[in-house]
Amino acid sequence: MTRAAVGIDLGGTELRAAVVDEAGRILSRAQTRTDACGGPSAVIEQMAALVADVRDAVPGVTPVGIGVGSPGPLDAEAGIVIGPPTLHGWHDVPLRDLLAERLGLPVRLDNDGHAAVLGEWRFGAGRGLSSFVYITVSTGIGGGIVVDGHLLRGRRGMAAHVGHMIVEAGSDVVCSCGNPGCWEALASGSALDRAGRAAAAREPGGTIARIAAGQPVTARHVMTAAREGDDTALALVGREGRYLGAGIVSLLHLFSPERVVIGGGLSNGLDLLAGPIRATIAARAMPAFRDVPVGPSALGLDVGVIGAAALAL
Ligand SMILES: [Zn+2]
The missing domain is CATH 3.30.420.40 (ATPase, nucleotide binding domain)
Incomplete structure (x- = not known):
């Protein structure tokens, strides 16, 4: 069985999600414009909709979890987005726990730079x-x-x-x-x-x-x-x-x-x-x-x- 996870890339402009397998291949993907002025609850709803889309596209795959790369500063250990300048109204948002509760899968949250370096390290120019x-x-x-x-x-x-x-x-x-x-x-x-x-x-x-x-x-x-x-x-x-x-x-x-x-x-x-x-x-x-x-x-x-x-x- 394919081992895979959902990746969510939260940007101030674009919100992207994908199901990615353990070889770093994208199995399905979806994106939308981030509702950057709508505050955390609007963006969490957008995330939930994208995750449903990418999961529905590969029904035979059960993701082991969800990883989220978000603009910093954030507290990766506590799973809290502290207050990125590009996201209006985000102050100390416990995004990891809110998403885990909403989506019923374990969630890891880290800043987008850390997520990107991990991606390049495992699957890209840093291998x-x-x-x-x-x-x-x-x-x-x-x-x-x-x-x-x-x-x-x-x-x-x-x-x-x-x-x-x-x-x-x-x-x-x-x-x-x-x-x-x-x-x-x-x-x-x-x-x-x-x-x-x-x-x-x-x-x-x-x-x-x-x-x-x-x-x-x-x-x-x-x-x-x-x-x-x-x-x-x-x-x-x-x-x-x-x-x-x-x-x-x-x-x-x-x-x-x-x-x-x-x-x-x-x-x-x-x-x-x-x-x-x-x-x-x-x-x-x-x-x-x-x-x-x-x-x-x-x-x-x-x-x-x-x-x-x-x-x-
Ligand atoms: Zn500066």
Whole structure:
């Protein structure tokens, strides 16, 4: 019989669920837009509906449990979502117990970065490694860290909020956490969105503005303009890569990983970002750390649900 679990990837924008087997294969999947303004009870109802959908699609499979990856900060040991900036009205929600009661299966809750690093470790780009760092670069920057064969958890399981490393102490760019100068404030996809919007406002006849065609400029437009060889976009992508590289240099020095794996929406631009990331590592990491490979996630957008299921498998 197939051993499988349900993985739920709770994001501020998308809510995804899947039945995943012990080889990391997705057997069924479903997703919806997160009712991020509806509060916990609305989202729990959405989760229950998605879990019913994915279970109904594979009636021969009985999941052993449910894993949930949620934005942090959360207390993984107590199963409580403490208060993610992207989920309105969520304060100290005992999500693990509420879901277990609603769905009648054991539930494991962890932050989405921990879930993702577990997914990549068991089934993706981290297979066979004993130390590696996973970062996800999208709206924010999250991550997870495996050191010496263990997931780094820290007090209350809150370790590895890599996006909130302060990389520019004198910066006035404010992060979602309220602090200025965090890595997330300077190097996330949202940071590149903002830089792209400012550039399009400065150059209304430029390539970025033309590609955005009246829509709000996003990092994706900037990437497309850079691929067309637009100098303004290439400069923004270069800066983005250098900021990513600066944070990665600190992670190399702190954790001495065998590999750095990058996922999240912005990793689609890794072909353009890899150059400035590598150049920053070459310039700013101590020599013994410079040869660590930096590469893309193997699981792509599925890392969230596969990693969440891995919590329960
Ligand atoms: Zn922050």
